[in-house]
Amino acid sequence: MLEIRNLHAGVEGKTILKGVNLTVQRGEVHAVMGPNGSGKSTLAQILAGREGYEITDGEVIYEGKSLLELDPEERAREGIFLAFQYPVEIPGVNSAYFLKAALNEIRKHKGQPDLDAVEFLALVKQKMKLLDLSEDFLKRPVNEGFSGGEKKRNEIFQMAVLEPKLAILDETDSGLDIDALKIVSNGVNKLRRPGHAQLVITHYQRLLNYIVPDFVHVLFDGRIVRSGERQLALELEERGYEWIIRQEPQLV
């Protein structure tokens, strides 16, 4: 479903991604791990279509299309969803209004009719239960004044409503206490579908106790330096990133 080939990208002459290769099939959950600054968020943002990054080499094929040529909104409508590491506060834009607009754009793209207010409300209420969110959430402006944990839960709530084919979760675990982490992971797991895939970006293996990946990749200095199964994450937890770095002499 997603194939990243030799992706090189950077900003203002600084290269951040130095040849990323990654293939994700339908139904799979992949974890991308790596120390701070290795380029995880850059990869996630580029997949979602953030402007300002320069793609110097490589390509990304998503569902047979060249992903990098699509606008961010086109990608979202094609089923890509990014749960942001730092969700932005948007004062004055009501959460319910925003989410309904987003959902209806995606539905329109799929040839489905708009949901009216009543149908929308029924849908979101059900999804809010999944994330243990209170209803006044919807009345507030997008992310405004939300705690770090609320913002992350809100991201997954949006994912639950929009039902993307490929969800990219960028450090969704950071800033969550253990209870919130359980709620969020449980939500993510419930959203697993045979035809859908998840790309879970994290710094710590802790999250992977709850969201169990099929594959684990280690991103270091803009490259995927190691890929393996779930076991790799546990080993990393035990030995630290240093362990891999030392094993890759060309990186030192």
Add this chain to the structure above:
Amino acid sequence: MIATQPTREMKVTDPYFKHFERFEKTRSTDGPGWLFPMRKAGLMRFAETGFPTLRDEDWRYTNVAPLASLPFKPVFDSASGFPEARSIRPWPLAQSIGCRLVFVNGCLSPDLSLIPDRNGGVKIKNLKAALREDPDFLHAHFSRYAGNGDNSFAALNTAFFQDGAFIHAPAGSGLTEPILLVFLSTATDGGNTSHPRNLIIAEKGSRLAVFECYYSVNDAVYFTNAVTEVVVGDAARLEHGKFQDESSAAFHMASMHAHLADRCDFRSHSVATGARLSRNNIRIKLDGEGSDCILNGLYLTKGDQLCDHHMIVEHAKPHCNSHEYFNGILDGRSRGVFHGRIFVRPEAQKTDAKQTNKNLLLSDDAAANTKPQLEIYADDVKCTHGATVGQLNDESIFYLRARGIPLETARRMLIHAFAGEIIERIQCESVRNELDRLIWERLEQNPQVAAK
């Protein structure tokens, strides 16, 4: 060597004298005896100070030279222009609000006005009638707050005003429905000047909402020079608003002077979309303890428009809050000016004064000037100010697009939200909803709103 020139100001104010002489002959018997000397003092004050220039610190961003060169044609004839203003139908807010005074070129139009019989004990009439019927009461308030000292336009208004609104809520009275004051210009040629003059008095424990609206029938050059004086008594609640939607060629000068006693709740909104050049002098004196004052403003400008808000908030007593929120959406070559002076006297401890001015530039040629000025002579106070000038936030746009929302819609949502921050502080629901809709319509007409 520099040749000494006759001062330009004297020349400029000469025609005003001629008009005043004529005015004096015909009208000096109008109104109570104390009024005429007041008018004359206003004229003298105006002649002395003349029009402000860019050298004047309080006017450094706002050049009134085009206004000064306009022929001065005060409207004295109360019947002029009424035929063109036969209906209030097209005017925003006028249909939805059932209590209104309508002034055409500064003079009351009884036909277009509508004052319900039952209005909670609140007196609502035109100033001319009030001067006739209740001269002693007016003498205690009229021009006590605006004075003639602060700016020459207020002085000019005192000299030449014809009419305006008089609203008086006696102690404990109140109206939940808003009162609308509509000032309509039917000017067609250059230079017609009207001087609306309003006096709003909310006595102890009373409750009022008053909204002024400025509209024009034609897209003509004319000059509106308004003064509104506001008195808020102990524990009174007053919501005041002004919607300035003059012709895009017009000049609009307005002064609002409010005097606040103990524990009052006063909010004043200024929503400005019209006029080629507009200036709002907002003067607040917090002269009692424990009062709350909100000054809230939104300006939308395009083309060559300039919209200036100039605030002086004086904290004279302890435990008061004053919060100013002004957002500007600027397009074309237009300019927004915000000058906020906060003055905290030594005895005004525990003052909480806050000021924000945010400007959204929709074009490369638009500009905003912001000048905060804090003068604090008390030590236990909280005073903050912040200003931003810029484009829409890229991160916010990306966030919305990443959820499937198209770029144009994302921009619209953010601009609407930016205006909405201000509009939502309007408590009166009918006014809030109608202004929200109207501002949105204006923004939608602007191609820049959706442009990249």
